[in-house]
Amino acid sequence: MSAAAEHSDGGAASGRLATPVADSTVERRMAARSRIVMAVFMLCFTVIGVRIGFVSLWPAETAEKRVSKPKLEKVVRPNIVDRNGVVLATDVKIASIFADPRKIIDVDEAIELLTANMPELSAKDLRRKLSSKRAFAWIKREITPGQQKRVHNLGIPGIGFREETLRVYPNGRTGVHVLGHVDVDSRGLAGIEGYLEGKGRLYMASLASTDASASTPVELALDLRVQHALQDELKASMETFQAIGAGGIVLDVRSGEVVAMASLPDYNPHDPKTSLDKDTLNRLMAGVYELGSTFKAITFAMAFDEGVATMQSTYDARSPIRVGSFSISDYHAKRRILTVPEVFIYSSNIGTAKMALDVGLDRHKAFLGKLGLLTRLVTELPGRKPLLPPRWTKIASMTVGFGHGLSVTPLQLAMAGAALVNGGFLITPTFLIRDASVAASQAERVIKPETSKMMRDLMMLNVSGGTARKAQVKGYRVGGKTGSAEKVINGRYAKNKLLTSFLGMFPGNDPRYVVLVMLDEPKPAEGTHGYKTAGWNAVPTAGRVIERIAPMLGIAPQRETALDHALQALAKP
Amino acid sequence: MLRVLNILLVCAVVGVAVWLYELKYGVRESVSEIAQLKLQIKQAKQDITLLRAEWSHLSRPKRLQDLSKRHLQLQPVRTGQIIQEQDILTSISEREPYEPMQVGDDPIASLLRIDQ
Numbered sequence A: 001m002s003a004a005a006e007h008s009d010g011g012a013a014s015g016r017l018a019t020p021v022a023d024s025t026v027e028r029r030m031a032a033r034s035r036i037v038m039a040v041f042m043l044c045f046t047v048i049g050v051r052i053g054f055v056s057l058w059p060a061e062t063a064e065k066r067v068s069k070p071k072l073e074k075v076v077r078p079n080i081v082d083r084n085g086v087v088l089a090t091d092v093k094i095a096s097i098f099a100d101p102r103k104i105i106d107v108d109e110a111i112e113l114l115t116a117n118m119p120e121l122s123a124k125d126l127r128r129k130l131s132s133k134r135a136f137a138w139i140k141r142e143i144t145p146g147q148q149k150r151v152h153n154l155g156i157p158g159i160g161f162r163e164e165t166l167r168v169y170p171n172g173r174t175g176v177h178v179l180g181h182v183d184v185d186s187r188g189l190a191g192i193e194g195y196l197e198g199k200g201r202l203y204m205a206s207l208a209s210t211d212a213s214a215s216t217p218v219e220l221a222l223d224l225r226v227q228h229a230l231q232d233e234l235k236a237s238m239e240t241f242q243a244i245g246a247g248g249i250v251l252d253v254r255s256g257e258v259v260a261m262a263s264l265p266d267y268n269p270h271d272p273k274t275s276l277d278k279d280t281l282n283r284l285m286a287g288v289y290e291l292g293s294t295f296k297a298i299t300f301a302m303a304f305d306e307g308v309a310t311m312q313s314t315y316d317a318r319s320p321i322r323v324g325s326f327s328i329s330d331y332h333a334k335r336r337i338l339t340v341p342e343v344f345i346y347s348s349n350i351g352t353a354k355m356a357l358d359v360g361l362d363r364h365k366a367f368l369g370k371l372g373l374l375t376r377l378v379t380e381l382p383g384r385k386p387l388l389p390p391r392w393t394k395i396a397s398m399t400v401g402f403g404h405g406l407s408v409t410p411l412q413l414a415m416a417g418a419a420l421v422n423g424g425f426l427i428t429p430t431f432l433i434r435d436a437s438v439a440a441s442q443a444e445r446v447i448k449p450e451t452s453k454m455m456r457d458l459m460m461l462n463v464s465g466g467t468a469r470k471a472q473v474k475g476y477r478v479g480g481k482t483g484s485a486e487k488v489i490n491g492r493y494a495k496n497k498l499l500t501s502f503l504g505m506f507p508g509n510d511p512r513y514v515v516l517v518m519l520d521e522p523k524p525a526e527g528t529h530g531y532k533t534a535g536w537n538a539v540p541t542a543g544r545v546i547e548r549i550a551p552m553l554g555i556a557p558q559r560e561t562a563l564d565h566a567l568q569a570l571a572k573p
Numbered sequence B: 001m002l003r004v005l006n007i008l009l010v011c012a013v014v015g016v017a018v019w020l021y022e023l024k025y026g027v028r029e030s031v032s033e034i035a036q037l038k039l040q041i042k043q044a045k046q047d048i049t050l051l052r053a054e055w056s057h058l059s060r061p062k063r064l065q066d067l068s069k070r071h072l073q074l075q076p077v078r079t080g081q082i083i084q085e086q087d088i089l090t091s092i093s094e095r096e097p098y099e100p101m102q103v104g105d106d107p108i109a110s111l112l113r114i115d116q
Helices: A002-013 A018-057 A107-117 A123-131 A145-154 A191-199 A201-207 A224-240 A272-276 A292-305 A340-345 A349-359 A361-370 A394-401 A410-421 A436-442 A449-465 A538-552 A563-571 B002-058 B061-071 B085-094 B107-115
Strands: A087-099 A137-143 A159-168 A245-252 A258-264 A314-316 A321-323 A326-328 A337-339 A479-489 A492-506 A513-520
Touching: A018 B002, A087 A145, A087 B002, A107 A123, A107 A145, A123 A137, A137 A145, A137 A159, A145 A159, A224 A245, A224 A258, A224 A513, A224 A538, A224 B061, A245 A410, A245 A538, A292 A340, A292 A349, A292 A361, A292 A394, A292 A410, A292 A449, A292 A479, A292 A492, A314 A340, A314 A349, A321 A349, A321 A394, A326 A349, A326 A394, A337 A340, A340 A349, A340 A449, A349 A361, A349 A394, A361 A394, A410 A449, A410 A492, A410 A513, A449 A479, A449 A492, A479 A538, A492 A538, A513 A538
Parallel strands: none
Antiparallel strands: A087 A137, A087 A159, A245 A258, A245 A513, A314 A337, A321 A326, A479 A492, A492 A513
């Protein structure tokens, strides 16, 4: 190259020797051009070669992948688990068998094989389906994986499987009123399923990726074991007392978590048709009731908190109160002057009505409003609006004082009951898991801590020596208030039809849980001496529930202490 | 010189072609293996979901209660049976005190004595 350059330099200097110099110039230009062409070709071939390598090594994206069609699928729903991570609801892929009758070669053989492996199929039905001229016929919907394997191994031509998503509730009826159910298209219709539906599909899809292991389950406050214990005891009591319905709530007084909620009769979430039955409604939220004497606890707290009564106050319960044609009398009439603890444990209507009167109409209404008893309670599940008295008169105030004339949902009463015993904080109940510290930040003080202390003492006193004696549980201090309300039927109080309830709490000194039990129209049973009031049915049921659930909830039984004597002293005037 | 280069290049081309061929088939195999494994993973995950649901169904409290009632001689725990740690001493003293056995009563213990 350098020699050629020197040579060409010399040639260029001697301009006259034209031909040979011109020749060499052309040659040189040709060589340079061909080199450029070669280089370009080399480059092209290299690029092509590398590309060929890539193409043959990595599989090309298939056309369908690039133009991916959105698959039409049912809504993906997240798993629902209880507070301990036990699966309460999950999506399961399940196969259904279908047939393409045109492709079946030997109908008789196919029928024989299928019926031999699945005896529940009827040969006649199968023959009709397989002999038809259609291209598609369901043989059996929702088969087990075992059945699918067996049918698959038969290898009958024209028989195939189609996968479907099925919402499964492994615990059946346990907790059904909290969980709710879905329709055939996997849309949530009630309970937490309905709540998730309300949050929207995107929200649900974000929780439940199609890949089940990566999805975040919805954690409920529910404890399956407690839920079962509650449901089991309620069912037993419903049978013993031939009640037409029953309901129960276990509420954490510090976090507001609903640890268990059961309403009977219940329904099977896999057969949602039965949920439309009026009897199977969730009595604790979708029903409002005049809860009777149980409500007196609220009146007492109000009287203490407003400063119109102390533990030492006395009330004259010698004669019924008469207002116009209306009269208020006592069920367990003592016909003497009662102290405040006596008014509580004998559940005196007269005494409680007088307390309500002493507080006055406006303050009474304001107090009930503060406890959230006059408005709809908003939680994850729909609740019914309370039925208020048509006019707030003195009579209304008195009757509301002992639990008549104002209908609320039992969950509202449980929430108010929790506020009465937990030191005075109103905490909105939740069905989702919630930390006590989070609840504390949202809590609202509604009564003074001293009032709450007095309420705890009265409730414990009522269990140790009042109407709720049958709620005593060995090793636990239980407190509570009973109520036996006459049901309102066609606008009148039905003397024979009671709604009995018990608002209980444990452990007494430092309550952790409120337990509310109610029975609809219980009848006298063996050992109740013909009585059908709360003390004979709702109270012992709650006692049994507490005995079963307290160890599960991690509350150790304590030995009896001197506190009993202190309480007894309180009862003596 | 150029001939040698050409021969070398031809050899290289043939070599690269063979290598590419093998690589291509290797890749194809791996791809189908990956697809198969992905399918297996998906299937396994579905099985896990199904088994979890089944486990939950089989260990549901209602079923366990019915089964234990039918097959076991056990009763539900009464709260009186649970003792706090600080109460162990007082609670045990209520029960029969432990009396060490006389050496002569226990044949194995006396045998051990003899050995020593």
